[in-house]
Amino acid sequence: MAIDYPQPGQIGADRLANAAGVLCRHGAPAIVIDFGTAVTFDVISDQPAYCGGVIAPGLGAMSGYLPQKTALLPVIELEEPESAIGKSTVHAMQAGAVFGYRGLVREIIRRLREEMEGDVTIIATGRDAALIARGLPEIDRVDADITLDGLRQVAARVFT
Numbered sequence: 001m002a003i004d005y006p007q008p009g010q011i012g013a014d015r016l017a018n019a020a021g022v023l024c025r026h027g028a029p030a031i032v033i034d035f036g037t038a039v040t041f042d043v044i045s046d047q048p049a050y051c052g053g054v055i056a057p058g059l060g061a062m063s064g065y066l067p068q069k070t071a072l073l074p075v076i077e078l079e080e081p082e083s084a085i086g087k088s089t090v091h092a093m094q095a096g097a098v099f100g101y102r103g104l105v106r107e108i109i110r111r112l113r114e115e116m117e118g119d120v121t122i123i124a125t126g127r128d129a130a131l132i133a134r135g136l137p138e139i140d141r142v143d144a145d146i147t148l149d150g151l152r153q154v155a156a157r158v159f160t
Contacts, residue, residue, distance in 0.1 A: 001028075002049035011050070014147060015042050019050045021150030022123050025143065029118045032146060033105060033139070035059065035126035041108055046118040054108050059128045062097035078131060101128075102135050109138045 001023050005011060018032040019042050028048035034040045041054040059078055067075045076093050084099055086092025113120055124133045125146045133139040 001044070002047060004045065004047075004049040004051045012040075015040060015053065016050065017147045017150035017154065018042050018125065019044050019150065020153045021143075021146035021148075022121075023048055024153045025146060025149060026121050026123055026141070028121075029116055030121040030123060031109065031112055031116075033109075033122065033124045033126075033129070034147070035124065035128035035132060039101070039105070039126075041112060043112060043116065045116065054112070056104060056108070059097055059101055059132075062093055066093070078128060080131065080134065098131065098135070101132050105132060105136060106138060 001019060003011070014034070018034055018040075022028075022030045022032045022042075023044055028044045029046040030044045031053075032042045032044075034042070035058065037058045037060060039056045039058050043051040043053050045051050063076050063078055066073045072089070073093065074090060076090050076097075078097055079094060081091055081095040081098055084095050086095050109122060121141075122139045123146060124130075124139045124142045125144060129142045129144070133142050
């Protein structure tokens with residue numbers, strides 16, 4: 001895989017591992033969405049080359065940051081809300097987090113696809129991937145081990 005990025009040294013190792021993992025397991029072109037502390041989108045072109053991506057705040061902002069910085073918002077467990085209209089503070093926060101992040105992901109995928117060529121495979125990974133992907137038909141698959149597999153792929157090439 002080539003790197004089509006102006007300053008390759010600035011790319012996080014986790015993001016390159018995701019790119020290597022998706023290339024080996026699912027092919028290219030692809031987008032890997034990693035739902036961790038941040039939500040990252042890594043773009044692999046059909047050549048294949050790592051092209052860059054998007055970084056957005058992670059879902060922890062809803063479950064951790066808001067309770068720390070506001071007087072009345074509690075710490076919440078992220079789970080599928082029953083409806084968009086919250087009938088309690090917790091339910092309203094869950095709706096904001098889950099539905100809000102699905103909207104964020106859907107729009108970013110749409111914009112990335114406009115700039116890419118070919119039939120793009122969308123793979124989600126990370127702590128909150130299954131929850132968010134459940135409501136997004138744009139995501140082709142949740143692959144929980146893609147980062148570790150990418151590291152294994154890179155190590156196999158370096159140490160053989």
